[in-house]
Amino acid sequence: MFLKTLNDLVNIACNKGIMKLVVAVAQDDDVLKAVKYARQAHIIEPTLIGDKSEIKASADLAELDLSEIEIIHETDQSVACNKAVKLVRSEKTAILMKGLVSSSTLFKAILNKDFGLLKGTLLSHIALFESPYYYKIFCVTDAALNVAPDINEKKDIIINAVTAFHKLGNPLPKVGVLAAVEIVNPKIEATIHASLLKEMYRNKQINGCIIDGPFALDIAISREAAEHKGIVSEVAGDADIMLAPDLNSGNILYKSLNFLGGAISAAIVLGATAPVVLTSRADSDKSKFLSIALASVMK
């Protein structure tokens, strides 16, 4: 059974048992607030890596009781990220979370060939959304990592999202490949990609899902819009996974849903040996908490 609401993630995560959440450069009160909620929900037990006195100050602001929480003191940000990554690598049930550090510093550690979290697959960002304007939970990818994915990268982005849907109980998610139009237009590369991805799906190069497109967004999520345009497709009006043309469009869609769409979201990075929680400052507390829950479920 697939999720009905994003809160279901919390129940599923609870039932899986407590994970270790390693926070790299943990002196961030917003992050520690989400850590507090996730700990209270019995999803995770944190290990905080960073500047100990700053972590204590942030924990005070977040009202997180540190008395039973492991803190590894490290003032150098790169070293803190390296330590966090090594710790996640050494533990079977650990997930990683970004604190007050740039994504590039953290990813340098994740991508390290000797002690990083690579497993040979592309890293990509998935965001699950619960919107008052769509009848089910859906996913937007990639809104945060891959700037201008080529056709092979898009294939891997789809596979990461599809794998996540399988884990969440949907064995055959419908993937809508987004663009501005529904026909192949050589001037719009996303429409060419869509056509090729569909072909790869037909040739069983991508499995465990149904792929169709190119679709303008309305065609992917509104049966009425699809019917108006005479588009007959299993995916049209019923997409689970929206593949964005590129980072700009994925990020704009992500922000539009969160800031101009009344949606709530949970987002993580997949493709490493452990899920990475990579929330941004502007994400709500709830979204950060749900992202930790999603990471726990994905591990």
Next chain:
Amino acid sequence: MFLKTLNDLVNIACNKGIMKLVVAVAQDDDVLKAVKYARQAHIIEPTLIGDKSEIKASADLAELDLSEIEIIHETDQSVACNKAVKLVRSEKTAILMKGLVSSSTLFKAILNKDFGLLKGTLLSHIALFESPYYYKIFCVTDAALNVAPDINEKKDIIINAVTAFHKLGNPLPKVGVLAAVEIVNPKIEATIHASLLKEMYRNKQINGCIIDGPFALDIAISREAAEHKGIVSEVAGDADIMLAPDLNSGNILYKSLNFLGGAISAAIVLGATAPVVLTSRADSDKSKFLSIALASVMK
């Protein structure tokens, strides 16, 4: 005084007096329904060009009384578009609307050097939105015409939108140049464009507005998000015009607001000698009607 709601467009259009609305290939019941509402609101008097018997059938479906409406019978779509464009060109108070014909056929007529509607400026699409999640009417451009605008085209797209805001009573609209991030990243062309457009604004190459960016969408429309990220800008959190990186992202934002954001919209093409109403099948009746009102106000 700027618009408080998109319905204000109807009052402004009424006060301007009745325009002639020329519909090219008019046998489309959705379009004729919007024409009926706009006529009832005393905004326009239509001239319908197309297949007369099909127009009659569509008018029956739309419950549009044709008894006092001029119909020009023409079964050939290209010729109908040419006639529509010529008629709009010959009348001081005429606006053009697309019926049951492809945009490319209509634009071939609009762009004709002998009898078209060119005035030497770039054609671009603007969409005004009223969203339950933003405190004022705002604009997204370009969601329909320019596939991958270069820096000069983006300048012209901004100028078209700014001119529209001036006409609507906002003498100094704030333009947020959208991308996925807030810093210049050479791998993301939209961030380079944003930086250059800002520079053109500082050098007074673009006037009558305030330009800032690159902004992720949340920074453009949420003061809280901007403060969280420490961004100090007159435009951040208060943008009137959102310049999309390209057609894909503009179209996805447009569709997200309409289909996953509870917004209503009015959209037209600017840059020709007359505004062009270019609604898509999936747009609501209300949106089509408001688009006619917007075109009347812009003429």
